[in-house]
Amino acid sequence: MSELNELFSEQLAVVLMALCFIVFIILIIMISQSVKLRKMRRRYEAMMAGSGVEDLESLLIDLKNQADMLEEGQREQKTQIEAAHAKMRGMKSKMAMKRYNAFGERGNDMSFSLAILDDNHSGVVLTSLHNRENSYIYSKPLEGGASQYPLSPEEKEVIALALQQS
Numbered sequence: 001m002s003e004l005n006e007l008f009s010e011q012l013a014v015v016l017m018a019l020c021f022i023v024f025i026i027l028i029i030m031i032s033q034s035v036k037l038r039k040m041r042r043r044y045e046a047m048m049a050g051s052g053v054e055d056l057e058s059l060l061i062d063l064k065n066q067a068d069m070l071e072e073g074q075r076e077q078k079t080q081i082e083a084a085h086a087k088m089r090g091m092k093s094k095m096a097m098k099r100y101n102a103f104g105e106r107g108n109d110m111s112f113s114l115a116i117l118d119d120n121h122s123g124v125v126l127t128s129l130h131n132r133e134n135s136y137i138y139s140k141p142l143e144g145g146a147s148q149y150p151l152s153p154e155e156k157e158v159i160a161l162a163l164q165q166s
Contacts, residue, residue: 010074089119096152096161102129114160121145124160125155 036158094117102111110130117123125147127138139149140155145163 032132092116092118092123094118094123094162094165096158096165098158100154103131113152113158115142115155115158117142117145117159118160121163125151125159127152127155 044056048056095115097112097114099109099112101109110128111126114126115123116126121142121144123142125140125142127140129136129138140149140151142159145159151159
């Protein structure tokens with residue numbers, strides 16, 4: 001046993017130096033962590049200042065609720081925009097008109113054909129034939145750019161002109 005005590009006595013200085021070194025390293029780490037914690041606390045207090053919320057959990061819950069409300073509003077707006085786009089596709093927005101002399105030498109350019117179409121190429125073509133004695137107006141429905149009634153060359157031309165519009 002005395003040999004063991006003697007071994008410890010000889011190595012006591014080395015062990016004590018090693019323990020002092022470890023304590024010194026731990027002290028440095030503790031000071032470093034304390035500085036980091038102080039900086040983090042300052043940032044946390046700055047973030048929470050003026051929010052009217054006591055803790056971070058309440059703040060996060062409030063932010064999540066606000067985000068959910070924004071998403072719901074965005075979904076409603078998207079639905080409304082899609083409905084408006086669908087309605088716009090059905091609006092008659094493509095038009096073309098051509099004036100011409102329907103009766104050769106006996107008239108002038110008072111006759112016309114007017115095509116009014118939507119994005120689905122549906123609509124109507126109106127034709128007015130005018131001469132000195134009479135004036136006639138015809139209407140022909142269009143589905144997909146075509147009519148169930150025969151179309152004159154002028155009517156076909158104004159339909160093509162209307163379909164060229166963007």
